[in-house]
Amino acid sequence: MRRYSVFAIAREALRHHAGWDRAWRAPEPKAAYRVVIVGAGGHGLATAYYLAKNHGIRDVAVLEKGWLGGGNTGRNTTIIRSNYLRPASTAIFEKARGLYETLSQDLNFNIMFSPRGVLMLAQTEHELRAWKRTAHANRLAGIESEMVSPARIKEIAPPINLDGPRYPVLGGLWQPRGGTARHDAVAWGYARAASDMGVDIIQNCEVIGVDRDEAGVTGVRTTRGAIATKQLCIVVAGSSTVLADMAGFRLPVESLALQALVSEPVKPAIDCVIMANTVHGYVSQSDKGEMVIGGGTDGFNNYTQRGSFQHVEETLRALIETFPMLSRLKMLRQWGGIVDMTGDRSPIIGPTPVPGIFINCGWGTGGFKAIPGSGWATAEMLARGAPGELAAPFGLDRFREGRMIDESVAAAVAH
Numbered sequence: 517m518r519r520y521s522v523f524a525i526a527r528e529a530l531r532h533h534a535g536w537d538r539a540w541r542a543p544e545p546k547a548a549y550r551v552v553i554v555g556a557g558g559h560g561l562a563t564a565y566y567l568a569k570n571h572g573i574r575d576v577a578v579l580e581k582g583w584l585g586g587g588n589t590g591r592n593t594t595i596i597r598s599n600y601l602r603p604a605s606t607a608i609f610e611k612a613r614g615l616y617e618t619l620s621q622d623l624n625f626n627i628m629f630s631p632r633g634v635l636m637l638a639q640t641e642h643e644l645r646a647w648k649r650t651a652h653a654n655r656l657a658g659i660e661s662e663m664v665s666p667a668r669i670k671e672i673a674p675p676i677n678l679d680g681p682r683y684p685v686l687g688g689l690w691q692p693r694g695g696t697a698r699h700d701a702v703a704w705g706y707a708r709a710a711s712d713m714g715v716d717i718i719q720n721c722e723v724i725g726v727d728r729d730e731a732g733v734t735g736v737r738t739t740r741g742a743i744a745t746k747q748l749c750i751v752v753a754g755s756s757t758v759l760a761d762m763a764g765f766r767l768p769v770e771s772l773a774l775q776a777l778v779s780e781p782v783k784p785a786i787d788c789v790i791m792a793n794t795v796h797g798y799v800s801q802s803d804k805g806e807m808v809i810g811g812g813t814d815g816f817n818n819y820t821q822r823g824s825f826q827h828v829e830e831t832l833r834a835l836i837e838t839f840p841m842l843s844r845l846k847m848l849r850q851w852g853g854i855v856d857m858t859g860d861r862s863p864i865i866g867p868t869p870v871p872g873i874f875i876n877c878g879w880g881t882g883g884f885k886a887i888p889g890s891g892w893a894t895a896e897m898l899a900r901g902a903p904g905e906l907a908a909p910f911g912l913d914r915f916r917e918g919r920m921i922d923e924s925v926a927a928a929v930a931h
Contacts, residue, residue, distance in 0.1 A: 517712035519624050539704060540584075540711035545718050548744035549577040551898055552736060554723050554759060555751035556580030557589040558699075558884065559876055561706035562891020563751060563898070564715045565623075570892070571899035574714035577745075579738060581722035585703030588753045591821065591853035592884045593776050593798070593810040595789050597634040597694035599661045601650050602921050604909035605862060606657040611906060612889030616697060619888060625705030627697045628803070632788045634694030635664075635672055637838075639683035639794035647689040654691075661691040675785055680837045683794050696789060696800055702887060726763040732871030733763070749874045749898055754819065754854025756877035765869045767877065768915050769856045772813040773820050774881050775827055777850035779842070781805030790838070797834030806848060809835055813855065813881065821852045855881050860920035865893055866903050866911035874898060875912075 518524070518537055528535050551567065553560045556578045567573040580586075596616055598609035620627050638644040647663060654661040666678050669688050678685045707717055718740065725737035726748070735744035750759045754771040781804050791798035798810050811831030814824055828850060836843045858864060858878040863886070865876050876894045879886060893906035903911060909921060 517624075517708065539708045540717055543716045543718065545577060545716065545721065545738070545740050545743055548735075549716070550575040550745070551577070551747045551749065552743060552745040553578045553749045553751055554736070555587070555753070556584045556703075556707070556717055556719065557587045557751070557753065558585070558703050558706065558887035559879075559890045559894070560749075560751040561703055561710060561717070562887050563749060563876070563894040564717075565706045565710040565713075566891050566895035567898060568710055568713035568715055570895060573899060577716045577718055577743065578710070579721045579723060579736070579743075580717070580719045583719055584707055584717060585700055588853040588855065588883055589703045589887075590700055591776070591851055592699055593800070593808050594696040594699050594884060595634065595694070595798070595800070596629075596697060596885045597691050597789075598659055598885075599634070599636070599650060599654050599689060599691045599694070600923055601653050602862075602923060603657065604921050605923055606654065606659055608889045608893060608906050609886055610657065610659055610889075611892060612886045613694065615888035615892065619697075619702070619705065623705035623709045625701065625708055627701040627705055629695065629697045631693050631695040632800070633672070633690065633692045634789040634791070635669065636689040637669070637685050637790065637792045637794070638687045638689070639680070639685055639792065641686070643794060644686045647687070651689055659691070660693055661689060664688050664690045672788060673786060673790055675839050675841050676790070677838060677840055680795070682837060694789065699884060702884075706891070723759065723762070726759070726873075728763065728870055733873050746872050747874070747898060748872060749876065749894065751876045751894070753877065753879070753883065754856045756856050756875065760868070760875070763868070763870050763873055767864070767875070769858055769864070769878055770817050771819055771854050771856055772816075773818050773822070773824075773852040774813045774855045775822075775824070775850060775852040776808070776810040777828060777831075778802070778809065778848050779807040779845040780848050782807070782845065785841070786839070792834060792838045795834035795837055797831045797838065799835055799839070807842060807845065813857070819854055821854060855879075855883075859915070860922045862921035862923050863890070863910050864912055865890070865897065865907040866913075868912065
């Protein structure tokens, strides 16, 4: 892989940029692989990268039914934070946040990581107590976060309206080392680095069947032919239940549409991420000046990537309450993604009832922030054949045993 650098850019500028190589290979699928990963989003690509880098396993295929990063990885609001409540959650999300800090250097690809800080508003007494509890839990976990007063919030985000018509701002939880990254660049960087180490990334290759015998998985059938493998990892977000059905087992997961939108670009006004969960809206400003706005999921199961006008209206109402100055902006574009929600709003990382099949799903609306930690933990699981310390609490068996990792409130409406 040719390294990217300022010197390479200058050299290619003199040659009219005619010397750049393809960022990743486009191989034909082989008949068999040691590991097959279904899903070329952030989690699947990170898993392949860490399998090759950390464990030397390079006979890996990553299968994608569409284009690389075309699912939820390219359809989110790019928030990165680790200020969760439960020890298992803080461990994996803080691992991810820490890896994000040096990911551009590790991948030799600018992911545009911006540690601008994440501010989570408390607009009811109950929410204020909840954030105080989370702040104490973060302190015990060694995560840098703190409670801040309304006056300090006004300093962090001057345009904010502290006295909203429905709910005033009573305080907030501030994680200064949280932030954002370029979602597409994360997928592209992992793909480029994994491909350079020998991983085959095969796009336009939909899995249409899973083959198994009494000993476990034997391979998959795809639109580009059959591929044999003894180790299959399913990392397909909202389509996880579809792949599980093909393999012959069920998941405690439901699929919902989560939507977001961006405004027309304006001059810099908000230099951090702000989440107002009581009125249910969150916002950050992109490098292009657009206001990146997120809201809630549809109230019914579906596989659409459009969203609904009802949630657009609800989210914009919340945003304008919090930032009245934005009321005259126009919506530039809007989209939806298919998220996979578990009952406790925590992910599933572990083996399945079919020997040789492992799964990584259930990230709900918080998958982007977890990509490096998720990939690290899943790669370790595939290399060892069993979950490691990071992944162990998130196994399927927790639903049978009743040991939930309940982040449905602590995770700020699961975002």
